Amino acid sequence: MTTAVVAPPETRTGVGALLRTWRDRRRISQLELALRADSSARHISFIETGRSRPSQDMVLRLAEHLDVPMRERNALLIAAGYAPTFPETPLDDPSMDALRSGMERLLTGYEPFPALVVDGVYNVQAANRGISMLLEGIAPSLLRPPLNAMRITMHPDGLAPRIRNYREWRSHLMHQMERQLALARSAPLRALYDEVTGYPLPPGGRERASVAGHAPFALPMVIEHDGTVLSFISTIATFNTPMDVTVSELAVETFLPADPETVAYLRKPAP
Template sequence: MGALLREWRDRRRISQLELALRADSSARHISFIETGRARPSQEMVLRLAEHLDVPVRERNALLIAAGYAPHYPETSVDDPSMGPLREGMERLLTGYDPYPAVVVDGMYQVVAANRGMGMLLEGVAEHLLRPPMNAMRITLHPDGLAPRIRNLREWRGHLLEQMERQLALMRSSPLRKLYEEVSAYPVGVGGREEAAVGGDHAPFALPMVIEHAGHVLSFVSTIATFNTPMDVTVSELAIETLLPADPETARTLRRLMP
C-alpha cells in the first residue's frame, strides 16, 4: 500500500504535506503509511485515492494492498442491473445519427455503435468486425479504416498518445499489449497526405479525414465519460462521437443517411 501510494503521489507531483492538507491528515501520518509504519483505515485509503484522482479500478488495487476488500464492483454491461444504462446509451447513439458514434470500454472494445458508425465501417475486413470488435484495431489495422484515412500519420499519433496517457494512469498488461500491437501496424497504408480539412474551412481541432463512398469526410472527435462512477465498468466506458468538421461533411452524411 505504501509503495503504491507514493507512486501515485509522485505521478501527481504532490508533496506529503500537500496531500495531508487535502485529506485532512498530517504529513507524518502520510509518511508512516508510505513507509509501512502505519496501516490506514479503509476510509483513509479511499480519501487519499480521491484526492490523488486515482482511477476507480486502481482504487480497488490500493484497498487490496492495504488488506481490505474491493469497494467498487465490476459489473458486466450485459447484466440486468445495467439495463437503464444500456437504454440511455442506445438512445444517445440513435439520436446522434447520421453522425458516427460509438461506446467503448477501457480496452477499446466496442460496446455499442449507431448506424452512422456502421456506415463508416463499410469495407472493413470481416475478421476485424467479429466480436469483440476493438476500435483501435479497426481504425489502425491495414485491413481496417487506415487505408482510407488521408491524414493517417497525424490521426495515428493522436490515438497512440491517447493510449499512452491511459497507460500512465493504470497498470494494465492487456492494454500495454494492445498498444504494442497497434503501434506496430505499418503506417504507409493511408491515403494521400493532405490538409486536414479541405477548401476554405480551417480546422478548429485535429480532424480525421477519411474517404468513404467516393467522398472525403472530415470529423473531429469528442469523448464523454460518466461523472462520479461507482462501478469499475462504468468508470471505464467512453462515448466517442464524430462531429463533422466542415459543412460539406455534414451535408454528405445527411444525403447518405436521410
Template structure:
C-alpha cells in the same frame, strides 16, 4: 528478527498499500505535504503509510485515492492491499441492474444518427455503436470486425480503416499519443498490450497523405476519411461518466464524430436518412 521475517517485511513494503499509494502519488507529481494538506492529514502520517509503519483506515485509503484521482478499478486494488474488501462492484453491462444505463446509452447513440458514435471500454473494445459507424467500417477486413471489435485495432490496422484515412500519419500520431497519456497515469496491462500491438502496425502501402489544414476545421485535428467517392471530415469528442461507483461504468467512454464541414453532414444525412 529472523532473515525470513526481514524478507517478509521488505516484500510487504514493496507490494503493500503504502508502496501502491506512493506510486500513485509519484505518478500524479504530488508531494507528501501537498497530499497531506488535501486529505487533511500530516506529511508524517503519509510517510508512515507509504513506508508501512502505519496501516491506513479504509476511509483514509479512499480519501487518498480520491485526492490522487486513482481510477475506480485501482481503488479496489488499494483496498485489497490494505486488507479490506473491494468497495466498488464490477457489474457486467448486460446485467439487469444496468438496464437503465444501457437504455440511456442506446438513446444517445440513436439520437446522434446519422453521425457515427460508439461506446468503448478501458481497452477500446466496442460495447455499443449506432448505424452511422457503418460509414467508417466500409471496406474493413471481416476478421477485424469479429468480436471483440477493438476501435484502435480497426482504425490503425493496414486491413482496417487506415488505407482510407487521408491524413493517416497525423491521425495515427494523435491516437497513439492519446494512449500514451492514458498509460502515463494508469496501471493497465491490457491497455499497454493494445498499445504495443497497434503501435507496431506497419503504415499502409500506397496511402495518400493529405494535410489536415487549409480549408479544414482550424480548431481541432479532423480525421479525413474516404467514403463513397468523397472525403469526409470528422472531429472526435469523448465523454465519460462523472462520479462512477462501479468499475464497469467508470471505464466506459462515449465517442462521437462531429461533421467538420457541411459537405460531410449533408452526405451522411443522405446516406443514412
C-alpha cells in the same frame, strides 16, 4: 450478477508503496497530499513507509485526492487488507438495463453522425448506424467480436488506408493511449498499444501526408467513404461520479462533422 474483483499480483506489495507510486505519478508532495486529505505529512510518510496502516476511509480519501482510477482503488484497498468497495458488473447484467438503454438512445439520437461506446481497452460496447457506415468495406476479420476501435482504425486492413491525414490521426491516437498508460496500469491496454504500434503503414510505404484547410480549431479525422472525403472532429465523454468499475471505464465517442460537405453527405436520403 456482480463479478469478484481480484487484485493483480503487483498490487500485493503494500498499500504504502502503491500510494507513494500514485503520489509520484501525480507529482504531489507529502505535505500537499496531507493538506488535501486533512491529514499530516508525518502520517502520510508513516503510511508510505509501512509504519502505519491506513484506515479504509483514509485509503479511499487519499485515492480520491490522487485521482486514482476506480479499478486501482480496489487494488489499494486489497493491498491494505480491506475488501474492495467498487463492484465490477458485466454490461449485459440485468442491473445494467437502464444504462444500456440510455446509451442506445443517446447513440440513436446522434444519427446520422457516427457515435460509439468503448470500454477501457477500446472494445466497442455499442455503436450507431453512422459508425456502421464508416466500417463498410473493411476486412471481416476485424469485425468479429470483440470489435476494437483502435485495431479497426489503425490496422492496414481497416480504416488506415482510407484516412487522408493518417500520420496526424495515428499520432493523436497513440498519444491518447500513452496518456492512459501513464495514469493507470493496464496489461490489456499495454498489449493493445504494442500491437497497434507494430502495424505496417498503409500501402505506399509511408504514412499519408497531412490534409490542410480543415477544421483549424481541432485536429479532424479526414476519411474517404465511397469516393467522398469526409471530415470529423472527435469528442469523448465519460460518466460523472461512477460507482462501478465497468461504468468508470466506459467512454462515449462522437464524431462531429467538421465541414458543411460532411453534414450534407451524411444527411442525404438513402438511395
